[in-house]
Amino acid sequence: VASVRKIAERAGVSISTVSRALNNDTAVSAKTRSRILAIANSVGYVATVGRRTTNNIGLAFTGESSLADPFDSAVLQGVMRGLDEARFDLSILNLQRDKERDETYTQFFMRKSVRGVLLRTTAESRDVCTDIAHEAFPHVVISERFEEPSTNFIDGESRQDSERAVDYLIALGHRRIAFAMHNVSDRDHEDRFEGYRSALATAKIAFDSRLVFRQRCTLAGGATMMNLVTSMGRPPTAIYFADPLLAVGAVNRAHELGLSIPRELSVVGFDDTDARFSVHPTLTAVCQDTAALGFEAALWLTRRVGNGPTNGTLRRTLPTFFEINRSTAPPLVQTEGAVGLHESDGDPVAAPETPDDAATVH
Amino acid sequence: VASVRKIAERAGVSISTVSRALNNDTAVSAKTRSRILAIANSVGYVATVGRRTTNNIGLAFTGESSLADPFDSAVLQGVMRGLDEARFDLSILNLQRDKERDETYTQFFMRKSVRGVLLRTTAESRDVCTDIAHEAFPHVVISERFEEPSTNFIDGESRQDSERAVDYLIALGHRRIAFAMHNVSDRDHEDRFEGYRSALATAKIAFDSRLVFRQRCTLAGGATMMNLVTSMGRPPTAIYFADPLLAVGAVNRAHELGLSIPRELSVVGFDDTDARFSVHPTLTAVCQDTAALGFEAALWLTRRVGNGPTNGTLRRTLPTFFEINRSTAPPLVQTEGAVGLHESDGDPVAAPETPDDAATVH
DNA sequence: CTGAAAGCGCTTACAG
DNA sequence: CTGAAAGCGCTTACAG
Numbered sequence: 001v002a003s004v005r006k007i008a009e010r011a012g013v014s015i016s017t018v019s020r021a022l023n024n025d026t027a028v029s030a031k032t033r034s035r036i037l038a039i040a041n042s043v044g045y046v047a048t049v050g051r052r053t054t055n056n057i058g059l060a061f062t063g064e065s066s067l068a069d070p071f072d073s074a075v076l077q078g079v080m081r082g083l084d085e086a087r088f089d090l091s092i093l094n095l096q097r098d099k100e101r102d103e104t105y106t107q108f109f110m111r112k113s114v115r116g117v118l119l120r121t122t123a124e125s126r127d128v129c130t131d132i133a134h135e136a137f138p139h140v141v142i143s144e145r146f147e148e149p150s151t152n153f154i155d156g157e158s159r160q161d162s163e164r165a166v167d168y169l170i171a172l173g174h175r176r177i178a179f180a181m182h183n184v185s186d187r188d189h190e191d192r193f194e195g196y197r198s199a200l201a202t203a204k205i206a207f208d209s210r211l212v213f214r215q216r217c218t219l220a221g222g223a224t225m226m227n228l229v230t231s232m233g234r235p236p237t238a239i240y241f242a243d244p245l246l247a248v249g250a251v252n253r254a255h256e257l258g259l260s261i262p263r264e265l266s267v268v269g270f271d272d273t274d275a276r277f278s279v280h281p282t283l284t285a286v287c288q289d290t291a292a293l294g295f296e297a298a299l300w301l302t303r304r305v306g307n308g309p310t311n312g313t314l315r316r317t318l319p320t321f322f323e324i325n326r327s328t329a330p331p332l333v334q335t336e337g338a339v340g341l342h343e344s345d346g347d348p349v350a351a352p353e354t355p356d357d358a359a360t361v362h
Numbered sequence: 363v364a365s366v367r368k369i370a371e372r373a374g375v376s377i378s379t380v381s382r383a384l385n386n387d388t389a390v391s392a393k394t395r396s397r398i399l400a401i402a403n404s405v406g407y408v409a410t411v412g413r414r415t416t417n418n419i420g421l422a423f424t425g426e427s428s429l430a431d432p433f434d435s436a437v438l439q440g441v442m443r444g445l446d447e448a449r450f451d452l453s454i455l456n457l458q459r460d461k462e463r464d465e466t467y468t469q470f471f472m473r474k475s476v477r478g479v480l481l482r483t484t485a486e487s488r489d490v491c492t493d494i495a496h497e498a499f500p501h502v503v504i505s506e507r508f509e510e511p512s513t514n515f516i517d518g519e520s521r522q523d524s525e526r527a528v529d530y531l532i533a534l535g536h537r538r539i540a541f542a543m544h545n546v547s548d549r550d551h552e553d554r555f556e557g558y559r560s561a562l563a564t565a566k567i568a569f570d571s572r573l574v575f576r577q578r579c580t581l582a583g584g585a586t587m588m589n590l591v592t593s594m595g596r597p598p599t600a601i602y603f604a605d606p607l608l609a610v611g612a613v614n615r616a617h618e619l620g621l622s623i624p625r626e627l628s629v630v631g632f633d634d635t636d637a638r639f640s641v642h643p644t645l646t647a648v649c650q651d652t653a654a655l656g657f658e659a660a661l662w663l664t665r666r667v668g669n670g671p672t673n674g675t676l677r678r679t680l681p682t683f684f685e686i687n688r689s690t691a692p693p694l695v696q697t698e699g700a701v702g703l704h705e706s707d708g709d710p711v712a713a714p715e716t717p718d719d720a721a722t723v724h
Numbered sequence: 725c726t727g728a729a730a731g732c733g734c735t736t737a738c739a740g
Numbered sequence: 741c742t743g744a745a746a747g748c749g750c751t752t753a754c755a756g
Contacts, residue, residue: 004750014727019751027725048749052473056453068439068653070432077430080454089474090454091418092442098449111414112451113475219639248640255642277581278610278640280617291430366734376743381735389741410733725756732751740742 001053002045010039022110024103037106041136044305047113057083057301058114060093062129063122067092070244071272071290072120075142078291079118082298086306093117095128105132115305118142118297123185129153138305140297140314143290145187152304152314154297156288158188158270161320162195162240163202165268165286168322169238170203173330174266178211178236180225180246192242192270192286211236215246222249229265230257237331238266244275244285251279251327262329269327281326288320363415364407372401384472386465399468403498406667409475419445419663420476422455424491425484429454432606433634433652434482437504440653441480444660448668455479457490467494477667480504480659485547491515500667502659502676505652507549514666514676516659518650520550520632523682524557524602525564527630527648530684531600532565535692536628540573540598542587542608554604554632554648573598577608584611591627592619599693600628606637606647613641613689624691631689643688650682 004018011018013032020028021036022045028036046054059079066072083090091114099108105128109117116138121129129141133151141153169177179196181189193212200207213228215221222245229235241247247269254261261267261281269276269285276283300314366380373380375394382390383398384407390398408416421441428434445452453476461470467490471479478500483491491503495513503515531539541558543551555574562569575590577583584607591597603609609631616623623629623643631638631647638645662676 003748015750016727016729016752017725019749020726023751025752029725032725054475065442067442068435070435073430073432073435076438080427080429084456084459087456087460089456089460092452092454094446094449094451097446098451113416219636252640252642252644274581278614280614280642282614365732377734378736378743378745379741381733382742385735387736391741394741728755730751730753733749735746735748737746739744 002040002043004045006043007036007039007045010043011036022107024100024107034104037104038136040110041106041138044115044138045110046115047110054113054115055086055088056091056112056114057088057298057305058091058093058109058112058117059120060095060117061120062095062125065094066120070275071143074273074290075120075294078294078296079298080294081291082295083302085299086302088115088298088302104135106135106137109137116140116301118294118301123187138301140301142293142297143188145317146315150313152300154293154300154314154316154318156188156290156293156320157191157317158286158288158320159191159195159198161286161322162192162242163199164195164322165284166196166199166240167202168284168324169240169266169268169328170199170205172238172266172328174236174238175205175331176208176211176234176236176238177205178213178229178239179242180213180215180222180239180250181242182217183214183221189242192240196240217243217245219245219249219252222246222251223253226250226253226257226259230259236265238268238328240268242270244269244271244273247283247285248275248279251281251283255280262327264332266329266331267327271323276323276325284325284328285323286320287323289318292318364402364405366407368405369398369401369407372405373398384469386462386469396466399466400498402472403468403500406477406500407472408477409472416475416477417448417450418453418474418476419450419660419667420453420455420471420474420479421482422457422479423482424457424487427456428482432637433505436635436652437482437656440656440658441660442656443653444657445664447661448664450477450660450664466497468497468499471499478502478663480656480663485549500663502663504655504659505550507679508677512675514662516655516662516676516678516680518550518652518655518682519553519679520648520650520682521553521557521560523648523684524554524604525561526557526684527646528558528561528602529564530646530686531602531628531630531690532561532567534600534628534690536598536600537567537693538570538573538596538598538600539567540575540591540601541604542575542577542584542601542612543604544579545576545583551604554602558602579605579607581607581611581614584608584613585615588612588615588619588621592621598627600630600690602630604632606631606633606635609645609647610637610641613643613645617642624689626694628691628693629689633685638685638687646687646690647685648682649685651680654680 004015008015008018021033119129119141121144130148130151132139143155144153145155146153213225215225269283271285271287272290276285366377370377370380380398383395481491481503483506492510492513494501505517507517508515575587577587631645633647633649634652638647
């Protein structure tokens with residue numbers, strides 16, 4: 001097992017110096033400090049509790065924490081399953097709150113007695129992940145992707161199925177297909193956007209930026225999106241929503257507007273969990289097994305820290321899947337070059353003149 | 363600060379004996395062991411990491427863990443906020459997996475270096491909570507209620523607002539009101555059931571056990587419930603669902619059956635988070651601020667362990683609230699003694715003869 | 725900035 | 741079953 005003594009030996013310094021480096025004592029040269037911390041990471045040093053060694057994996061958010069949303073909730077569930085076999089406990093850390101300014105990430109994590117850390121990140125705080133990777137502290141970033149070769153990550157690949165989803169809408173006969181995404185830049189949403197554009201390109205449908213909507217990913221954002229769409233002069237006949245809450249909010253607003261899905265508007269959603277089954281009609285959606293991301297990340301990390309010395313990197317991309325449910329159908333009005341043929345099985349309902357027209361039921 | 367030395371002094375034994383008691387060494391009499399552990403709890407002993415004292419609060423499930431569901435997810439969010447001020451980290455523990463059979467709860471938690479524990483429990487594993495309370499280890503049970511006076515808990519009171527909700531349905535003119543609850547006994551659901559019954563009693567409406575449904579609390583459970591109701595000879599005109607997933611599943615199934623809510627059926631749901639806004643029509647519901655349960659529990663516990671010696675118990679009940687949205691209206695057919703008067707603002711839609719009648723849209 | 729040595733909090737053979 | 745004492749892993753004045 002790793003101890004200050006072993007680190008001291010390897011570094012050719014006294015145990016005092018090792019202790020000082022670990023505890024960020026100012027009386028250590030920056031050079032020896034970083035050499036010692038690198039060795040500490042390579043031998044998998046952990047603080048002891050009394051005489052026992054701890055068995056904790058940390059979970060940290062490099063930006064705003066978001067444990068309440070369904071995505072992180074699913075990640076957490078997967079993580080707990082992944083830690084189970086090796087009997088690790090999960091310690092939820094608050095980097096922003098507790099990390100001292102002049103302390104390295106390694107020092108912080110060692111002070112918190114975690115042997116490895118699972119990271120959730122945002123576009124603006126990605127460099128925290130690469131910094132941790134450069135320090136060589138055991139880590140996996142969940143649901144991001146990095147060029148930087150020492151950064152371990154696992155993410156979902158949604159570009160391809162996004163393209164497939166839009167292909168499917170095109171095959172049904174849709175030509176005016178809108179796309180709704182998060183208002184702040186996000187790699188996942190960019191992937192989906194790329195899939196959307198490349199499907200249009202392949203089908204030789206001109207890209208129209210007026211059909212791209214950026215909204216806050218909330219139910220209200222989805223409702224707003226639907227209001228915008230129905231007030232357009234020439235509305236789209238189908239929309240691909242790159243986020244579950246956007247899709248759910250939009251579908252419910254459609255009900256209020258008296259707009260029939262999929263008859264008058266086809267909707268493809270994105271699903272991180274099982275939100276697609278929580279509305280009527282159930283959503284055709286590109287789906288991601290979010291718990292699997294957490295599970296695989298946690299399992300890899302327990303192995304990584306269990307085997308002592310470094311063993312390889314994790315750079316993994318899990319496939320999404322495309323699921324056809326009840327929210328997609330051929331468009332009401334056939335457009336030029338339609339592939340599908342729509343056989344109406346009921347009276348077509350005219351779209352309301354104004355959005356509020358059919359909003360109130362009693 | 364608490365140390366083995368201090369505990370030894372108070373107990374009138376050597377530090378060796380204290381150490382043995384804490385580590386569950388067999389060579390300590392049961393009597394001295396429990397005396398020492400009681401003192402350890404009363405002085406707030408925690409294992410040290412190196413020379414530092416740890417600042418962890420544990421979260422443990424006495425039964426099946428359920429971190430993935432929206433309820434626990436909301437609890438967790440509140441807990442994190444509650445731990446923030448005192449700068450505690452949360453350690454998610456697995457009691458079933460890691461607690462040794464012959465080890466006390468206090469020994470287990472001290473081994474895990476947590477200074478207090480937040481508990482989530484089930485009807486079958488409630489005694490674990492009272493056992494922990496009897497050991498006097500700092501704890502709060504979240505969302506349960508105990509007669510046992512040393513058990514700290516915080517829960518929501520949903521009986522009264524459940525009664526109010528059913529009163530409201532009665533005031534709208536409903537007389538045949540069904541109730542749907544969890545299939546396994548659960549105190550929360552029993553509370554809501556009591557509220558339902560007492561509202562009926564007050565209005566002198568005979569209780570009819572055929573209108574009480576016990577289902578698994580899932581979307582599918584809600585759908586099944588709706589199938590059952592529509593196949594009844596004399597279906598209810600309103601239903602109170604004691605669970606969010608049941609309500610959401612039922613509302614979506616109603617859409618599939620072509621059953622109009624609230625025109626043909628009024629629905630009152632229960633909401634732990636914001637599920638009531640995720641369906642159409644938005645649900646009239648009895649609502650609980652679940653994050654607040656976690657927040658208050660965590661805040662109290664940090665104060666309890668922060669102040670060293672024991673200071674009081676926590677026995678707190680947070681009120682729910684009743685929120686009227688769009689899923690409730692007067693019944694179509696007025697029954698004897700109705701209070702409200704239903705002014706229809708559209709063509710009444712006949713209930714389908716068979717459930718599948720209107721199920722498929724394309 | 726570093727090491728040798730004293731010391732702290734705890735654990736654990738050893739003795740009874 | 742218990743304590744006195746040795747020991748472990750770490751930290752920290754002290755000296756240079």
